[in-house]
Amino acid sequence: MVRARSEERRVEIVRAALEVIAERGYRGAALGTVAERVGLTQQGLLHYFPTKEALLVAVLEERDRWDTGGGTRALADAWRPDLLASLVEYNAMRPGIVQTFSALLGESVTDGHPAREFFAERYAQVRSAMADVLRAEYGDRLPSGLTPEQAAPLLAAVMDGLQYQWLLAPESVDMPGAFRAFLDLIQGPRA
Amino acid sequence: MVRARSEERRVEIVRAALEVIAERGYRGAALGTVAERVGLTQQGLLHYFPTKEALLVAVLEERDRWDTGGGTRALADAWRPDLLASLVEYNAMRPGIVQTFSALLGESVTDGHPAREFFAERYAQVRSAMADVLRAEYGDRLPSGLTPEQAAPLLAAVMDGLQYQWLLAPESVDMPGAFRAFLDLIQGPRA
Structure with a gap:
């Protein structure tokens, strides 16, 4: 109780x-x-x-839980490319949490930072879940020729990297548009 | 004197x-x-x-000067895709400066941070220089179908995003290999 x-x-x-x-x-x-x-x-x-960092990590974990639709069963599905595009559009409407994620990710790469373990584990999970989703959809090669294991870290990198550019210049960086262009690129020409 | x-x-x-x-x-x-x-x-x-931030910004400016081969005349050339691939390989051998860049970029997106202006200007310049280089090489469309203006922010995003993943797990993220895969993707099938 x-x-x-x-x-x-x-x-x-x-x-x-x-x-x-x-x-x-x-x-x-x-x-x-x-x-x-x-x-x-x-x-x-x-x-x-x-610590403030412990609270912020809890906030980011809660955000991931929301964004991936709850428990672990839904998690794999949440990294489907079409859902990722919606997620990026949603992120473009909530700069506060994106700023918090980006600032904490930046700090986490310094030695001994309390959020380092959270982010290291998060990316290992995200890469693996994205690769699984892509393999289920495309098999061993995406239409672009990338393997799921090649595409997964690039997907995560583009999402994160665009966030920094967008946060620094929201008026000149179309984050959702740039992300969609990247999705089209890795998924190859549409039928 | x-x-x-x-x-x-x-x-x-x-x-x-x-x-x-x-x-x-x-x-x-x-x-x-x-x-x-x-x-x-x-x-x-x-x-x-x-401040420490002022010194670190000066260090990153000096690094950019070195990496782009000195004065502004060489700068445009420095963003050629083949030179970028070498730059990423070089970065994989100097985690200290990459960590400093990544941590400061993370902090810079918070309100009123002293490095915000440096990064905002840097990315505006980098996107513009990259688009110029790509246009000179490919014209209005890269072999992948992207315009130079679409490819430039993605290039910068992939470089930055991969750095975070690599800094968090250097043994499981092949940063130069992932970046080369992305370059192949945007430059399309080789002749």
Whole structure:
């Protein structure tokens, strides 16, 4: 019972953090602001999430859960190319969370960063799930000639790389359009 | 004369910072360590570079100058696809500077970050230079059917995105191989 209530509280905090991030972006997402929104002191919040990074990782995990439609069974399907195109369009409407993802990914590559393990595992899973989806759809070669294992890291790289360019110049980078052009490229000429 | 000596000193500091970054990565590149290496106090170094971010931006500008072979005349040429492939191979041998670039790019998308302007301008220039090079080589359409303006942001995105995946899992991501696969894709089947 205590455990269930504690879990509920964690979920509430993560949702509040997501709201704050959406409104104020990465830098505005101070632990104090999030704590206030759920009626906790900052000290009280640290009981659930000992650092800002730990809270942000929980937010990104929650986002991945939402974006991939819930539990692990749906996860593989979520990386279907057509759903990815919709995801990128959706991302173009939520700069706060994309900024948080991109900033934290950047920090995570530095030595000993608390989010490093989350991102390392995430990309291993994402590459593997994308390759599975592409193999199920195209077999051993995509129409472009790429193998599923070649296409998967490129898909993830294009999504991430375009996010940085778009965040830096939203008015001159058409993120969803650029991503669709890449999808057309790897899927080859349509029938 | 005073100005010339001051400029010389700046160059010396940037080179020392590059060395420290190569040895210790982004987090190890403390201003104090760099100052010591050039025989300055940290206070003395702040006279040349008021913040760590300002020094790191100067390091990345110097790297771009090197990578593009010096002055602006050579710059356009430096984004030729075959030279980019060599650049990515070279990057795979210098994780310290790639880590610094990637971490600072990540931070730069947050509001009011001191490196934001550098990266926003850099990507505008890089996209434009890449599109020019591709147009000179292929005209209005690459063999893959992409326009030079479609291919340029994708090229930059793939380079950046692969760097994150590689930095997080160097043993399982073949960054140069993945980049070559992408180049083959946009340049279409070879004659």
